[in-house]
Amino acid sequence: MRVSLAWKWVIASLIIESLMLTLMVLKNVNQLETNLSTQTNIRLDEQKILLKSALIAPIVQMDYATINAILNETKKIPTVDYLAVLDNQNNCISSVGWDSCKNLPKKEDNPFSKKSLKDERFDTNIPISLFSEPLGKVYLGLSTKFYIQAKKEMITRSIIIALMELILSAILLIAISKWITKNLVKLTHSANAIAHGDYSQRINLGDSIETLELQESFNLMAKNIEKSILDLKHLNKKEKKLFQELKSQVEKNHEQDILLKHQSRMAIIGEMLNNIAHQWRQPLNAITVQMSGLKLRKELNLIEENEIENTSDSVMKYASYLSNTIDDFRDYIKDYSSKKKYFNIETSLNKAIDIVSASLKNNYINLQIVHSKDELLVNGVINELTQVFINILNNSKDILNENDVKEKVIVINFSKEDNKITITIQDNAGGVQDNIIDKIFDPYFTTKYKSQGTGIGLYMSAKIIHEHFSGEILVKNENIDFNDKTYIGAKFFIILPI
Incomplete structure (x- = not known):
């Protein structure tokens, strides 16, 4: 549950104020106890003096009627619960509010101790003497009900006052918090409006x-x-x-x-x-x-x-x-x-040779193949690579015939190293002109007559190698030896990852 900043501030302030009021009530109760204790002790001292001065003569004269009258008169005081007079031999002379001086309670030091408050009475005794000669004792029981009642009344009044203060404070704090946070509320509403598209x-x-x-x-x-x-x-x-x-x-x-x-x-x-x-x-x-x-x-x-x-x-x-x-x-x-699968590259080349071999023989082209000792396996569609071989072999055949080379040769070489297979196909037709060597893989680029070439064979070959085999294809002009002669020819490099 989310609470607004204003209410958090009000609640926090009221909690702090409640703690302060509680401390104040506790302090007032302690102060009440101190004041009443002081007043009680003063009155007790006065009562002791009065009782001593009033009882010395009757006790010396053994005037029990006077002693009894004094006790009855003193018992009329609202805070006095009982009175009992004993001689110096602890014989009961008279008692009021207590049964024949039997089992008189022990003297207590504090009128507001737990025992005094529990039985609602403070028990004490007053020694009576004449010229340092003990005559007896007066046992006196003072009621503590007045203190308990006063304490309850004070706590009740304090709670009422505290509640009134809290209510008034809450009203004031709410009003102040509303006034303080009104701009924040405006800011929040505007921010929400912007968040919902009203810029x-x-x-x-x-x-x-x-x-x-x-x-x-x-x-x-x-x-x-x-x-x-x-x-x-x-x-x-x-x-x-x-x-x-x-x-x-x-x-x-x-x-x-x-x-x-x-x-x-x-x-x-x-x-x-x-x-x-x-x-x-x-x-x-x-x-x-x-x-x-x-x-x-x-x-x-x-x-x-x-x-x-x-x-x-x-x-x-x-x-x-x-x-x-x-x-x-x-x-x-x-x-x-067909779907992709692993196949032997030389199997793909053999399929291409089966298709173009007759054409190569009819054009008197010598085909030389340098095989690899390793098994050359790649993942792909076998006939796509076969198409690449056919395109390059046909391209070499056409350029050999076009340049009217007397002794024609195409050399195919396989090699495997690290994680790649390299296939080279080279002819001895004189190579590719420097000004067009970078364009031969472009679509529709051809050096043949329009009736003889479409210009898409090498483009599709490059596309197949790049996109379907994730490989590379490039061409360079390099020397080639055939029948004790050195020629220059285009050398195609096909590099395939394993």
Whole structure:
């Protein structure tokens, strides 16, 4: 439960005042006890003197009637409970208010001791003597009821006065606290209004120096908050606009990526069809020659025994080769969207070589592979890396033909060290011109004729290596030795993390 600052101040003040009033009442009670004790002792001393002077003669004369009369007269005093006179032999002479002087109580020192207050009586005795000759004792019991009554009345009056003081103090303190905290209440209401969106709130706390400074500081803060909120709203509008523009650009880039992938796919399929044509040309020519020869020999009746069977076996062999070629290309297309898994890099390269080998042979390109002693495993989609190999090998083939290199070679090397695998693919076609070497991975950049290149093969290769394998791809111009000659060629570096 939360309590306001004003009520905390009122409660604290009342608690302090209650403690002070309690201490005051206790002090007054102690003072009452002291005063009454003093007065009682004075009266007791006076009573002792009167009783001594009144009883000496009757005791000496053995005038019991006078002694009894004196005791009865003294008993009329309201504070006297009993009186008893004993001679010097402790024989009972007379008693009033006590039964035959039997079991008279012992003398007490303090009329307000616990025992005196408990039995509401102060017991004492007065020795009576004449010329230092003891005559007897007077036992006297004084009532303490008057003190108990006075104490109760005083405590009651003090409590009533204290309660009245507390009530009046509470009323005064509440009024003062309201007056003191009114500006704080105004400040709180204004702060709450600002917190709920009303930034136009301003306060007026009066003309005192302290409240004026607080008023100016708060109003300045509110003004700055209002300005900052307006600036934030304006900035938020700009950010929303920028977000929409970025979203539009991202969607546009996404569409462009899809288009590039599609174009790359079409380019790969085009290359595949070209490679299929290279793969099929020799077997089809062989089948055509054998079937034509068989037909001619039949017309001339020159067919020998088993010749048809041998020709049929040869044709079936070439047909099986053609079927296997189709299976290789179909598997490449089918596995393109497979999920990531660990595979051997050299397996991916072999798939690429199966596809482009015929084209390389038809263009008289020598392919050299330097294998690694280690097993080269990476996590990814195998046909994506196969596509990268095909793109680079086709690029090397085209540039070797374009530059009309007599002795053509492509060298592929594998190496593994630390936590990475490095693959290099280098040709001897003369390298990449320095002014375009930094652009060959850009989309739609090509040095070929428009009818021969799309400019997306190397771009898609870089994208696959960077995004799908978290690797790097770069190209440098380096020397290469082949058949005792030194050439310059483009050397592609593919660096893949393990």
